[in-house]
Amino acid sequence: MVKRTSFAGDACPIARSLEAIGDWWSLLVIREALFGVRRFGEFQSRLGMAKNILSARLRSLVDHGILATAPASDGSAYSEYVLTAKGRGTFPILVALRQWSEEFDDHPEEIATILVDREKGRPVKKLEMRAEDGRLLTPAETTLKPRPAPRRRSA
């Protein structure tokens, strides 16, 4: 089998994330879901993607626990797709992608929207990485350590 190499068993958390949401459409489906989109047809018309692919992506996202199917909500008998906590937890990833584009895109004038603080209407600050004690960290000030072995009892 050639199989489009899965990262499922990989020990790197980045690879593991990509396993779930690292394809072309998943993050855009999640983006729409964060905007409140729930219905198949609305995903399809807003993203302009083929229905079979949307179908496959929704199924995959449900399998990964990012979306869940809800039996109904507005009376009609169709099922809906709503974000789980895990799905809502992708928000920082989307913000990071957005900010990277805003900072480095070759044609930033083509970017239509900016993310703002709802209360003040001002752009949000760049995501910051901080140490436990609150110190602002640069990438060079971080490093990777092996994960500590879990305790016997709590495992």
Next chain:
Amino acid sequence: MVKRTSFAGDACPIARSLEAIGDWWSLLVIREALFGVRRFGEFQSRLGMAKNILSARLRSLVDHGILATAPASDGSAYSEYVLTAKGRGTFPILVALRQWSEEFDDHPEEIATILVDREKGRPVKKLEMRAEDGRLLTPAETTLKPRPAPRRRSA
């Protein structure tokens, strides 16, 4: 043409990011580059990916201004791949992916490494989104606004 739908002209900054780094391998190549990997062979052996695909990805990343080819560095006459500022700017994206995995992965015990503050050796905090005035923001406290039209002079 069927063409694997490009997001290049899309106005959404998230889609634009995905256009450059939204495929299976690019972010992992960047991850290795952030660890200091520069040589073709080292990318290939560390990632275990096919050489033709690595070749295509490196070319794409260079085309997108994320990597640059440097003529040499350690004496040997082969060329190397080094991150540009744009490439180094992906760091928050990788951190966000990592933290999402750490928080929501179904098998967190399989994750081998944790990102720590180099000085103290303690895990870094979750990425925080803050308003201009420093207030911590939840997703619900943000919204999208149309990008303001650029000034005539400064354009």
Next chain:
DNA sequence: GCAATATGGTTTTATGATGCAACTAAAGGA
């Protein structure tokens, strides 16, 4: 209740992307 239409998909088929293996060409080393 019944036909028409909208919704939410699946199937079919063509093409592009991926992955492995084999091949090439230049560099380095013995």
Next chain:
DNA sequence: TCCTTTAGTTGCATCATAAAACCATATTGC
């Protein structure tokens, strides 16, 4: 010089994606 390593490219089989056609229910108009 010959052999090995490095850094790719090429060929081919397989997989994923995309567009369009098709289909099963639901809902709506009458």
